Amino acid sequence: MKLTLRVWRQKNTDAPGAMSTYEVDGISQDMSFLEMLDTLNEELILAGDDPVAFDHDCREGICGACSLVINGDAHGPERTTTCQLHMRSFDDGDTIDIEPWRASAFPVVKDLVVDRSAFDRIIQAGGYISAPTGTAPDAHATPVPKPDADFAFEHAECIGCGACVAACPNGSAMLFTSAKVNHLNVLPQGAPERETRVLDMVEQMDSEGFGGCTLTGECATACPKGIPLPSISAMNKEWLRATRKARR
Amino acid sequence: MTRTLWDSTVGKKVIMAVSGLVMLLYLVVHMIGNLKIFFGSDEFNGYAHWLRVMGEPFLHHEWALWIVRVVLVAAVVLHAVSAYQLSRRDLRARPITYVHKRPRASYATRTMRYGGIILGLFIVWHILDLTTGTVHSGGFQHGHPYQNVVDTFSTWYGNVIYIVAMLALGLHVQHGFWSVAQTLGAGRASRDRALKTLANVLALVLTVGFISVPVAVMTGVVS
Numbered sequence: 001m002k003l004t005l006r007v008w009r010q011k012n013t014d015a016p017g018a019m020s021t022y023e024v025d026g027i028s029q030d031m032s033f034l035e036m037l038d039t040l041n042e043e044l045i046l047a048g049d050d051p052v053a054f055d056h057d058c059r060e061g062i063c064g065a066c067s068l069v070i071n072g073d074a075h076g077p078e079r080t081t082t083c084q085l086h087m088r089s090f091d092d093g094d095t096i097d098i099e100p101w102r103a104s105a106f107p108v109v110k111d112l113v114v115d116r117s118a119f120d121r122i123i124q125a126g127g128y129i130s131a132p133t134g135t136a137p138d139a140h141a142t143p144v145p146k147p148d149a150d151f152a153f154e155h156a157e158c159i160g161c162g163a164c165v166a167a168c169p170n171g172s173a174m175l176f177t178s179a180k181v182n183h184l185n186v187l188p189q190g191a192p193e194r195e196t197r198v199l200d201m202v203e204q205m206d207s208e209g210f211g212g213c214t215l216t217g218e219c220a221t222a223c224p225k226g227i228p229l230p231s232i233s234a235m236n237k238e239w240l241r242a243t244r245k246a247r248r
Numbered sequence: 249m250t251r252t253l254w255d256s257t258v259g260k261k262v263i264m265a266v267s268g269l270v271m272l273l274y275l276v277v278h279m280i281g282n283l284k285i286f287f288g289s290d291e292f293n294g295y296a297h298w299l300r301v302m303g304e305p306f307l308h309h310e311w312a313l314w315i316v317r318v319v320l321v322a323a324v325v326l327h328a329v330s331a332y333q334l335s336r337r338d339l340r341a342r343p344i345t346y347v348h349k350r351p352r353a354s355y356a357t358r359t360m361r362y363g364g365i366i367l368g369l370f371i372v373w374h375i376l377d378l379t380t381g382t383v384h385s386g387g388f389q390h391g392h393p394y395q396n397v398v399d400t401f402s403t404w405y406g407n408v409i410y411i412v413a414m415l416a417l418g419l420h421v422q423h424g425f426w427s428v429a430q431t432l433g434a435g436r437a438s439r440d441r442a443l444k445t446l447a448n449v450l451a452l453v454l455t456v457g458f459i460s461v462p463v464a465v466m467t468g469v470v471s
Contacts, residue, residue, distance in 0.1 A: 072349060
């Protein structure tokens with residue numbers, strides 16, 4: 001396959017950026033999208049140019065490191081992570097636009113790499129449980145009803161990639177925060193911090209400069225792990241409950 | 249608790265949701281009241297007069313009407329200020345747009361902000377036209393709403409402004425009502441279809457109900 005790539009190039013956070021056009025040839029349909037970018041970078045390095053910086057780690061769709069907006073879609077046209085997107089989703093001769101996540105809370109570090117530490121600070125604000133140290137408790141020591149376990153598991157699937165923020169026209173982190181809040185709030189292990197967790201995490205989310213939710217549903221459509229849109233409503237319910245109890 | 253509500257994006261949406269519900273409830277009542285125009289000027293004018301004596305003798309003349317007006321103004325102000333502040337924040341959160349553009353979300357969802365502004369301007373015109381009579385075409389007669397309504401919808405611009413605003417209202421309610429459920433924590437995957445259907449029905453009934461009046465005047469059914 002021969003492709004034309006239009007890639008966002010930006011030296012650092014403060015430098016202005018622009019789209020640069022590259023031609024790549026000899027791309028196999030079985031390559032992943034990141035392997036296609038590796039091919040481009042090898043050519044750039046051989047030509048003495050600066051390779052395109054992009055985030056990647058496990059390349060198995062489970063770590064949440066990769067993060068590209070491909071032709072206007074976070075993680076590209078398939079409902080998966082960029083590393084699990086394959087070139088068979090494109091046609092020979094296509095022009096592909098590649099941009100970084102866009103949100104003021106995710107500043108561009110270089111080219112396609114953005115700083116997602118705002119998510120870490122949201123987790124630090126309440127995305128944990130207080131557990132005694134020592135040997136691991138027996139798995140059946142704390143019974144969890146099956147529907148609650150399923151609900152928690154569905155939300156625990158969030159890998160924190162930030163596609164929800166990238167897809168949202170308001171740059172809102174509501175889907176990410178709701179996945180983390182719902183995951184722990186439904187479980188008995190998360191019960192002691194149930195109120196403070198949702199209040200603190202939402203407060204941190206707001207202070208990071210993410211936008212508000214207007215329920216466009218773009219986040220849930222982009223999410224590679226299928227975190228559903230009603231998660232946001234479930235978090236709103238938790239937030240209202242905690243606000244009524246006024247426990248901080 | 250009030251501070252938590254006002255300072256948080258989630259809380260401000262709750263304020264928007266509750267004020268929106270208040271306005272929506274009023275609109276349903278208003279629309280049903282409007283339909284009395286199809287039963288002649290006596291019934292319509294009589295209903296309009298009753299709105300002023302409603303609550304008597306417990307409440308003084310027009311007190312109930314003024315209570316409704318104060319609640320509505322409070323709802324409009326809270327709704328608009330919250331929307332303005334949240335929109336400012338949303339635009340700041342996404343300062344750079346994508347080079348590769350594609351339409352995002354449904355038409356109703358994308359037009360919430362513009363639609364809200366259209367509705368705000370419409371409310372001002374609507375009150376100046378049919379409550380105070382300041383910009384009313386022809387002689388505005390206090391106590392004769394039937395004739396005033398017929399006068400307004402006998403002008404081309406009266407019909408255009410009203411019908412455009414009611415279409416904007418339908419779109420606003422379609423996304424707004426469903427959003428209220430989500431914001432107040434009533435959204436579930438299992439009842440999503442029911443909520444969307446209810447939002448569509450509400451939007452359609454309100455739009456058709458309101459637009460039926462200018463259409464009736466234009467076609468001579470009401471004159």
